[in-house]
Amino acid sequence: xxxxxxxxxxxxxxxxxxxxxxxxxDEYVGQKQLVDKGNILWKMIENDQLTSMIFxxxxxxxxTTLARIIANHTRSYFVDFSAVTSGIxxxxxVMKASDERRILGQRTILFVDEIHRFNKAxxxxxxxxxxxxxxxxxxxxxxxxxxxxxxxxxxxxRVFVLHSLEKEDLEDLxxxxxxxxxxxxxxxxxxxxxxxxxxxxxxxxxxRFCLNTLEMVVYNSPxxxxxxxxxxxxxxxxxxxxxxxxxxxxxxHYNIISALHKSxxxxxxxxxxxxxxxxxxxxxxxxxxxxxxxxxxxxxIGMADSRALEIAVSAxxxxxxxxxxxxxxxxxxxxxxLALAPKSNALEVAxxxxxxxxxxxxxxxxxxxxRNASTKLMKDLGYNQGYEYSHDxxxxxxxxxCLPDELLNKEYYIPGNQGSxxxxxxxxxxxKAIKAQVARSRRK
Numbered sequence: 001x002x003x004x005x006x007x008x009x010x011x012x013x014x015x016x017x018x019x020x021x022x023x024x025x026d027e028y029v030g031q032k033q034l035v036d037k038g039n040i041l042w043k044m045i046e047n048d049q050l051t052s053m054i055f056x057x058x059x060x061x062x063x064t065t066l067a068r069i070i071a072n073h074t075r076s077y078f079v080d081f082s083a084v085t086s087g088i089x090x091x092x093x094v095m096k097a098s099d100e101r102r103i104l105g106q107r108t109i110l111f112v113d114e115i116h117r118f119n120k121a122x123x124x125x126x127x128x129x130x131x132x133x134x135x136x137x138x139x140x141x142x143x144x145x146x147x148x149x150x151x152x153x154x155x156x157x158r159v160f161v162l163h164s165l166e167k168e169d170l171e172d173l174x175x176x177x178x179x180x181x182x183x184x185x186x187x188x189x190x191x192x193x194x195x196x197x198x199x200x201x202x203x204x205x206x207x208r209f210c211l212n213t214l215e216m217v218v219y220n221s222p223x224x225x226x227x228x229x230x231x232x233x234x235x236x237x238x239x240x241x242x243x244x245x246x247x248x249x250x251x252x253h254y255n256i257i258s259a260l261h262k263s264x265x266x267x268x269x270x271x272x273x274x275x276x277x278x279x280x281x282x283x284x285x286x287x288x289x290x291x292x293x294x295x296x297x298x299x300x301i302g303m304a305d306s307r308a309l310e311i312a313v314s315a316x317x318x319x320x321x322x323x324x325x326x327x328x329x330x331x332x333x334x335x336x337x338l339a340l341a342p343k344s345n346a347l348e349v350a351x352x353x354x355x356x357x358x359x360x361x362x363x364x365x366x367x368x369x370x371r372n373a374s375t376k377l378m379k380d381l382g383y384n385q386g387y388e389y390s391h392d393x394x395x396x397x398x399x400x401x402c403l404p405d406e407l408l409n410k411e412y413y414i415p416g417n418q419g420s421x422x423x424x425x426x427x428x429x430x431x432k433a434i435k436a437q438v439a440r441s442r443r444k
Contacts, residue, residue, distance in 0.1 A: 015211075015212065015215065016177060016183060016184075016211045016212070016214065016215040017207070017208045017211040017212055017215075019182045019183060020173075020176070020177050020180065020182055020183050020211055021065050021068070022062075022065055022069065023068075023069065023072065024069060024072075024073075025042065025045070025069055025073070028062060028065065028066065028069060029062070029165065029169050029172060029173050029207060030061065030062060030162075030163070030165040030166070030169045030207070031061070031062060031066070031162050031163065033163075034160055034162070035066070041066075041160060045069075045070055045073050045074065048074050050070065050074060050076075050109075050136050051136070051157070051158050052130050052135075052136055052137040052138070052156055052157045052158070053136075053137075053138055053139075053157050053158045053159070053160055054115070054138075054139045054140075054141065054145050054149065054154070054157045054158070054159045054160070055067070055138065055139070055140045055141070055160055055162055056141055056142075056143075056144070056145055056159055056160070056161050056162065057142070057161060057162030057163060057164075058142055058162075058164055058205065058206065059142060059206055059208065059209075060165075060203075060205070060206030060207045060208035060209050060210070061162045061163065061164060061165060061205065061206070061207065062162065062165075062207060063113075063140035063162055064080075064111065064113060064140060066162075067109070067111040067138045067140065068111070070109065070138070071109045071111075074107075074109070076106070076107045076108060076109040076136070077101055077106050077107065077108045077109070078108075078109050078111065079094055079098070079108060079109070079110045079111065080111050080113070081094060081110055081111060081112045081113070082112075082113050082114065088121065088122055088125055091122060091125045091126070092125065094110065095125070095126075095129045095134065095135070098110065098129060098134045098135045099129070099134050102133065102134050107136065108134065108135045108136070109135070109136045109138060110126075110135040110136070110137050110138070111138045111139075111140070112137065112138070112139045112140070113140050114140065114141065114142075115139030115140065115141050115148075115149065116141040116142075116143040116145075116148035116149065120150055123149065123150045123153050124150060124152070124153070126153060127152060127153060127156070130153070130156050130157075131156065137153075137157065139157070145159055163205075164204065164205025164206070165205045165206070165207055165210075166205070167197070167200045167201055168200075169207075170199075170200035170203055170205070170207065170210045171196055171197060171200045173207055173210060173211065174196050174199060174200060174210065174211075174214055175196065177211060177214060178191070178214075184218060187218075187227065187228060188226070188227030188228065189218060189221075189227060189228045189230065190227055190228065190229045190230060191217075191230040192230075195217075195230055195232075195235050198235060198239065199213050199214055199217065199235075199239070202239045213238060213239070216238045217230055217234060217235060217238045218230070220234055220237070220238060221234045222234075253284070256275055256278055256279050256282075257279065257288075257289075257292055259271075259275045260272060260275035260276055260279065260289075260292070260335070261292065261296060261300075263275055263339070264293075264296055264300065264335060264338045264339045265296070265300045265343065267339050267340065267343065268339065269336055269339045269340060272335045272336070272338075272339045273332060273335060273336065276289065276331060276332060276335050277328075280324065280325075280328055280331070286319040286323065286324050286327050286328070286331060287316065287319055287320060289319075289331055290312070290315055290316035290319045290320075290331060290334070291316065293312045293315060293316070293331070293334050293335065293338060294309070294312040294313055294316055296312070296338055297309040297311070297312040297313075297338060298347055298348075299345065299347070299348045300338075300343055300344075300345060300348075301338060301341045301342070301343055301344060301419075302344050302345070302346055302347035302348075302421075303344060303346065303347065303415060303420060303421050303424050304341065304342040304343060304344035304346075304416060304418045304419035304420055304421045305341040305342055305419045305420055306420065307337075307341075308337060308338055308341045311333070311334050311337045311338070312334050312338065314330075314334075315327075315330045315331055315333060315334035318330035319331060341419065342418035342419030342420075342421075343416075343418055344415070344416040344418050344419070344421050345416075346413060346414060346415055346416050346421065347413070349414070350412040350413035350414070351412075353412045354412045357407060357410065361404070361406065361407065364404040364406060364407070365404070366404075367401065367402070367403075367404060367405075368381075368382045368383055368384075368385060368386075369384065369385060369386040369387045369400070370384075370387060370400075370402055371383040371384060372384060373385075387400075388400045393438070395434045397431065397434060397435065397438075398435070398438055399435040399436070399438040399439040399442070415428065
């Protein structure tokens with residue numbers, strides 16, 4: 001006799017995450033800093049005093065859901081608009097319909113998912129309708145609005161930051177899905193608290209991913225007349241490596257390379273290795289990381305340990321030669337060396353000082369005595385006249401001036417007191433003393 005599937009009674013074939021989408025603020029999970037009673041967004045919704053707004057946060061934290069709840073609660077006409085599939089023509093059609101509804105006394109909430117994907121012209125098309133109140137624009141984005149939203153449009157919107165959900169929020173969401181009729185409430189599912197916690201932890205603050213994972217676990221678990229039994233083996237198979245939240249051209253890319261750079265600068269070896277792994281395992285180009293390490297070697301270490309630059313360049317060459325995954329250990333080698341090395345930003349400070357003077361004095365001529373005299377005319381004009389060839393003198397140096405007169409005695413590079421720069425400082429003092437001695441001997 002054929003056993004009847006426990007899933008046959010379910011008529012709603014939508015994904016669990018869609019079925020479980022909250023319809024009221026009471027059902028909404030997370031973002032307590034915004035939607036808990038008395039907080040700013042709660043007040044705006046309750047008092048029906050809405051303004052155009054941008055929801056900024058990672059995937060699966062409730063941006064679309066919150067927009068739908070707002071529309072339902074405020075009795076507004078809701079238009080769901082995708083920046084992926086829509087262009088200027090669709091925008092104009094929607095705006096025209098919104099104008100007509102406004103004349104009839106109905107407000108339109110236009111929700112634009114992934115609004116950062118619209119170009120400047122498309123974003124500008126919303127401006128007149130936002131200004132005259134034809135629409136209340138609610139945009140959702142995973143990218144930093146400061147970089148991705150036109151300043152004119154951004155100035156007319158209130159930005160709300162949505163955070164990744166807490167593990168406890170996701171556990172609550174799983175429990176609700178297991179009991180709720182919209183979820184798996186009609187099924188008898190045997191799953192331990194430990195397994196629920198594992199799914200929540202694995203989901204990384206993403207409610208959609210959490211429910212999709214739960215659905216996969218339930219549908220792939222063995223079932224019999226007593227119900228569905230979630231086993232450790234099934235859980236292990238379903239909880240495979242998930243894609244990391246990382247966009248090689250987006251804000252997270254810059255956030256993580258910044259975290260790596262600042263960890264190296266602060267000599268935090270463990271954090272440096274972690275952020276390196278975050279980048280590489282998310283698919284970052286190893287040569288990009290290697291180039292940044294080469295920069296760090298001189299910007300943050302410099303003469304305090306010149307070996308750092310050699311190590312970083314060698315790591316770049318190894319990464320170019322081997323590629324991923326083999327080059328991960330070479331980049332780790334460089335990151336650890338740079339993190340352990342004594343630190344000095346004296347080279348960067350020196351260049352920036354010189355740059356400031358250079359930009360102010362672009363018209364200062366090169367002193368005649370250190371110009372090359374490659375023609376007779378140049379010699380007649382005094383080029384190279386009075387030049388002193390250093391190797392002809394004791395200590396292989398003279399007190400010859402190499403800066404323009406207006407910049408004489410300027411000091412750009414001032415060594416720190418870390419690592420090899422202690423020796424560098426002594427050498428600079430030695431050079432200064434020798435030049436002073438040469439100058440005294442000239443005056444005699």
